[in-house]
Amino acid sequence: MEPKLRTTLHVLSESSQIGYLPTSVMGVDVCFLDPGKPVPADIDLLLADIDLKNPHSVDKIRAFRNVAQQHTQIFIAVNKNDRQNQRQASALGAKKTILKPLSEIGLAIVIEELRTPHRFVTPSTTTIIETAARAMREIFEQAAQQEPIDIDLIGETGRQIAESVADLGVLEWLDTVRVYHHSTFQHVLLVTGIACAFAQGVGMNIEDVAKLTQAGLLHDIGKVWTPASILDKTGKLTREEFDIVKRHPKDGYLQLVRQGNVHPDILDAVLHHHEYLDGSGYPDALAAHEITDITRILTICDIMGALLERRAYKKPFTVREAIAVLFKMADQGKVERALVVAMAKVFDCAVTSLRLPENDLLDSGPR
Ligand SMILES: [Fe+2]
Ligand SMILES: [Fe+2]
Numbered sequence: 515m516e517p518k519l520r521t522t523l524h525v526l527s528e529s530s531q532i533g534y535l536p537t538s539v540m541g542v543d544v545c546f547l548d549p550g551k552p553v554p555a556d557i558d559l560l561l562a563d564i565d566l567k568n569p570h571s572v573d574k575i576r577a578f579r580n581v582a583q584q585h586t587q588i589f590i591a592v593n594k595n596d597r598q599n600q601r602q603a604s605a606l607g608a609k610k611t612i613l614k615p616l617s618e619i620g621l622a623i624v625i626e627e628l629r630t631p632h633r634f635v636t637p638s639t640t641t642i643i644e645t646a647a648r649a650m651r652e653i654f655e656q657a658a659q660q661e662p663i664d665i666d667l668i669g670e671t672g673r674q675i676a677e678s679v680a681d682l683g684v685l686e687w688l689d690t691v692r693v694y695h696h697s698t699f700q701h702v703l704l705v706t707g708i709a710c711a712f713a714q715g716v717g718m719n720i721e722d723v724a725k726l727t728q729a730g731l732l733h734d735i736g737k738v739w740t741p742a743s744i745l746d747k748t749g750k751l752t753r754e755e756f757d758i759v760k761r762h763p764k765d766g767y768l769q770l771v772r773q774g775n776v777h778p779d780i781l782d783a784v785l786h787h788h789e790y791l792d793g794s795g796y797p798d799a800l801a802a803h804e805i806t807d808i809t810r811i812l813t814i815c816d817i818m819g820a821l822l823e824r825r826a827y828k829k830p831f832t833v834r835e836a837i838a839v840l841f842k843m844a845d846q847g848k849v850e851r852a853l854v855v856a857m858a859k860v861f862d863c864a865v866t867s868l869r870l871p872e873n874d875l876l877d878s879g880p881r
Contacts, residue, residue: 523624526553527563527616528571529591539621553578561624563591563616566602572666575606584681589624591616601652604645605670639690642678643703646671650699650731657766658738662773665728672727675703676710684711684861685833692824697746698737705812705819706730712815715860722808729783729812732776736766736784748825760796763788783809787816790848814840814849814857837863838870 522543525535537544547553553560553574560578564571575588582588590603592611603611612620649671656663679687687707691700709730713723737745740762744755751759767785770776786809789795791802798804805813821836831839837858844851858864 523559523561524557525561528565529563529615536618539618539625542625544621555581559587561589566599579607605649605667639678639682639686642674643690646675646703647699650702654738657735657769665775668728668731672724672731675706676723676727679707679710680714688822692830697825701819701823702731702734704822705815708818709815711860712811712857716856725777725779726808726811729780730815733784733787733812733816734762736762739765764797779808782806783812787812792847810850810853814853833861834863842870
């Protein structure tokens with residue numbers, strides 16, 4: 515038996531090309547929203563036909579998403595063969611896209627989708643990870659071409675990851691990401707998920723959660739210029755190879771500075787995520803007082819992510835082992851103990867019985 519539709523299909527169309535559309539399609543009521551007003555919060559199903567290049571229109575959908583119910587579904591109309599449009603739509607949380615211009619057939623497709631029972635579930639972690647990985651591929655390609663990085667896409671991807679971690683827990687996020695094979699994207703998504711969990715766990719405000727999450731997504735962007743033969747090397751790096759790896763924070767920072775629209779706190783975190791409080795880090799060997807809070811937090815998220823990674827040549831550390839390594843680094847004066855204690859709490863990890871793993875620890879940390 516077909517599941518009963520629970521709601522009206524609401525259509526937001528800002529298009530001047532919109533022709534006649536019926537107020538009922540396939541027995542479902544269609545309600546047209548006033549494009550001059552914000553989208554009401556109590557809508558279950560929204561079909562948005564907006565200009566995805568217009569920040570005001572995009573903000574309207576974002577604002578709606580922020581207040582919408584968890585089961586709310588958004589469908590977005592996109593231009594045919596426009597990859598960027600498709601990507602933006604999924605970054606905005608669209609369940610499905612339909613082609614512009616909006617037509618009765620387009621409405622019917624949406625309704626058909628809604629009649630398939632599994633469409634009512636919220637996106638799985640896997641779906642969000644696939645979307646995030648697609649976004650990261652796009653971002654890394656932009657960086658490799660020296661094109662401006664799509665900061666809106668970073669913001670949207672960060673928001674989705676934060677939501678997923680909040681809904682499903684960081685452990686599910688980590689388990690699902692670790693199945694993902696591309697090592698740099700896996701690392702970035704692990705670090706970002708951990709950063710979200712940390713930020714939410716210690717009760718950071720929304721603005722700081724967003725900054726930390728975006729810093730997580732961008733922190734290793736400079737690795738697009740590090741040769742894959744070095745990034746994927748299984749053994750210890752030579753001194754020369756490590757000198758090349760050490761360029762990535764500055765390379766990423768310079769790329770982001772050039773485009774002029776990245777928050778200074780995020781820039782600082784990207785540049786200094788390999789600095790240690792005892793001055794032994796790179797690229798600037800900063801002293802403790804020169805390292806900001808957000809950078810200190812990103813650094814421990816980065817280390818944690820690197821330890822938890824699954825690689826062909828490396829068994830992932832358990833959460834408890836990774837926390838033990840962070841405590842050892844706090845003892846060595848490299849990272850802030852209070853932040854490690856907070857991280858242990860975020861992972862519900864009893865601090866008293868932690869044991870270090872036996873293998874060579876610091877070689878498994880971030881490069
Ligand atoms: Fe890095
Ligand atoms: Fe990293």
